[in-house]
Amino acid sequence: MKDVELRLVSELMKNSRRSDRELAKALGVSQPTVSRAIKSLEKQGMIKEYTMIPDFSKLGYKVLAITFVKLKKALNQEQIEKTRRLAKESLNAEALEVVMLERGLGLDSDGVFITYHKDYSSHVKFIAWLRQFDFLTIEDIRNFLISLEDTVRYRPLTFSALANHVLQMKENKE
16 A cells, blocks of 8 residues: 555544545645545545544443353354344344444354444343344354443543554654
């Protein structure tokens, strides 16, 4: 990745609402250079979407849940495809509060969900939804629940710090 592209990604992570002209000024390059770089990064799939991070508690969400799932046995390729298809269909049809669903390793788990909920009962409904997929043979579900109403906050979700880290990694390689 070119240096200007990396710096552009970092700037967009901090604030994707800025115009190409504003970004060009921040990067010290021309506006057409920024426009071309953005199109290139989008085409490469480096930029997946432009979004913002709201204050979820002001939207009415009271709980952020990180849910770890352990399966009794690993899924074969056919089951993986079925799970992927059913999850996509269910998530689109039911408008569940799932922000992320990924396979992974650690904490004696096979997968993780990150979800936002209006209240605890909404989280309970989510767990019931998860258990409906009997072919998954879920052995254990563990949750880490975060109250979004808590007044003590350490570092809420943001990409600004990560944007700065991306640039530091590049500098450390040179």
